[in-house]
Amino acid sequence: DVKVTQSSRYLVKRTGEKVFLECVQDMDHENMFWYRQDPGLGLRLIYFSYDVKMKEKGDIPEGYSVSREKKERFSLILESASTNQTSMYLCASTGGTGQTQYFGPGTRLLVL
Amino acid sequence: DQQVKQNSPSLSVQEGRISILNCDYTNSMFDYFLWYKKYPAEGPTFLISISSIKDKNEDGRFTVFLNKSAKHLSLHIVPSQPGDSAVYFCAASLYNTDKLIFGTGTRLQVFP
Numbered sequence: 001d002v003k004v005t006q007s008s009r010y011l012v013k014r015t016g017e018k019v020f021l022e023c024v025q026d027m028d029h030e031n032m033f034w035y036r037q038d039p040g041l042g043l044r045l046i047y048f049s050y051d052v053k054m055k056e057k058g059d060i061p062e063g064y065s066v067s068r069e070k071k072e073r074f075s076l077i078l079e080s081a082s083t084n085q086t087s088m089y090l091c092a093s094t095g096g097t098g099q100t101q102y103f104g105p106g107t108r109l110l111v112l
Numbered sequence: 113d114q115q116v117k118q119n120s121p122s123l124s125v126q127e128g129r130i131s132i133l134n135c136d137y138t139n140s141m142f143d144y145f146l147w148y149k150k151y152p153a154e155g156p157t158f159l160i161s162i163s164s165i166k167d168k169n170e171d172g173r174f175t176v177f178l179n180k181s182a183k184h185l186s187l188h189i190v191p192s193q194p195g196d197s198a199v200y201f202c203a204a205s206l207y208n209t210d211k212l213i214f215g216t217g218t219r220l221q222v223f224p
């Protein structure tokens with residue numbers, strides 16, 4: 001059974017803090033993705049990774065960075081959190097081109 | 113620039129009736145389309161997909177129709193059930209990529 005887990009369901013941080021969001025998948029998938037979901041905007045791709053230590057910018061990478069040191073783990077980093085980064089963050093993975101993306105449960109981040 | 117659009121933010125349907133969710137896209141190079149369903153506080157789950165070489169795909173109560181000339185796809189749910197109440201996202205991808213472009217979502221409410 002496919003499983004994507006995210007380290008926190010809810011997170012409250014202060015402006016300027018460094019924030020780490022972790023995602024782990026147990027399906028040996030090569031591709032992993034970070035999205036944010038905002039009302040009226042749908043899901044927007046922040047960063048994705050096709051392999052360990054590889055990363056590519058998505059549609060809204062500004063203010064974010066990522067790390068993929070191991071195949072199963074993909075971390076999203078907010079170097080200096082700002083209030084406009086308050087959002088629902090979703091991680092997904094897929095085994096290859098044309099395959100379904102499997103999502104984690106999401107992390108709801110509030111930046112005060 | 114929203115390449116995938118869901119113009120109806122919400123839809124309310126009586127149980128047992130048909131639900132029709134619509135999605136329009138602008139990029140004629142999209143060749144694979146998907147529908148995801150999302151409950152509150154959960155990640156999206158894959159529902160059904162269609163390749164651009166087809167115009168219809170059916171899976172139980174769910175049918176997706178693709179009209180390439182109109183750049184339009186729709187999801188039909190027959191009969192609708194209260195458990196179908198969720199937010200539905202359509203998504204599209206380009207040939208040989210894993211990157212998905214999501215629409216803004218339609219909130220479906222099925223009432224008894």
